[in-house]
Amino acid sequence: MDKISVVLADDHVLVRKGIKAMLESDTEINVVGEASNGAEALQVANALKPNIIILDIRMPEMTGLEAAAKLSEVAPTTKAVILSMHDSEEYVLQALDAGAYGYLLKDTDKNEFVKALKQINAGNKYFSGAVSNVLANRLLKTKPPTRPAAVEDPYNLTRREKEILRMVIDGQHNKQISESFGKSVRTIETHRFNIMKKLGVNNAIDMVNKAVRENLV
Template sequence: MSKITVILADDHTLVRKGIKAMLESDEEIAVVAEAENGLQALEKSREFHPALLVMDIRMPLMTGLEACGLLPDYAPGTKVLILSMHDSEDYVLQSLKAGAWGYLLKDIDRNEFIKALKQVHAGNKYFSGAVSNILANQLLRTPGTARAEEPKEDPYGLTRREKEILRLVINGNQNKQIAESLGKSVRTVETHRFNIMKKLGVNNAVDMVNKVVKEQLV
């Protein structure tokens, strides 16, 4: 089985080495090169044509955002996954505009990090929990998105109440807050959330928010 080839771009050597060791602990992933700035990341990508380029934003000579926008000219087909310590909404939205397939924060754990790489390699976008909330809030602020009074048809058969709960979840509300807002018991809200995840085919809140944002279900 061929491995998922990755290039790491970060201006801190120790960070790169740590990430490399983490990723290569999974037998399906191979780090084929490293870069310490955006320009070097482009050159290495043209040389190796990796499946994924995992890249920081703030680097010397050329930022990760600049490199992301230029990458198709160097390595068509390589997907960018931003790995940053910054949870700024501006950075997240600029990354998407530049063509990034995902945005992860550096406090992510190993299992989710590897899961994110495999999801992006499979052609899915991926955003860590805090980033998903940023995107969800942006989506809800955008004119023309679905309103609670008249939800759009969706392929998952979500009810009006389930979409209402989804909207509250992606706005950062906990089960107790949702229950108080709707005048329902916490147990009822938990049941609705379980049914929502079952319909969407996801196993946790992060995946649920990612799917809602990607498919604009609310």
């Protein structure tokens, strides 16, 4: 199996080195290039045509968002992932508009980071948990405030899974949900994974969209 080729773009050398070491500890990922600003990132992407380019949102000369928007011109098969300290709605939506396949926070742990890159390489989109909630809330702004009675559930969701799904739809984070049930955050994350698996979706946005569209809760 070919390794997932990755280019890292961040203006802080130590940050790049740390992310590189973390990613290359997985045998399926190979960091093939680095850049210190958005313009350089596009040059490296043009030369190397990596599977994925990870772009820090704030860089000199050209931001990660600007580079993501221009990426298709120089490396149309490369998928952009935005990396940021901020989960603000403005940045997240700008990343989507720029064509990014993912938006990860800088405090994302190794397991989620690696999982995200593998899903993105497979053609799916991936957003950190907190970011998914931002997008879900944005999606729901276009939905009517009242919901009709739920229809028969063809996905065999359990009562607890439906309760968690309703709380996600209402914009609650994993930590809030875990506190409501007196369970660990990891337990809630497992429930969310099982819900997405049953619904046949790969991320929280598609999960919320499908649940609302099909009136599952």
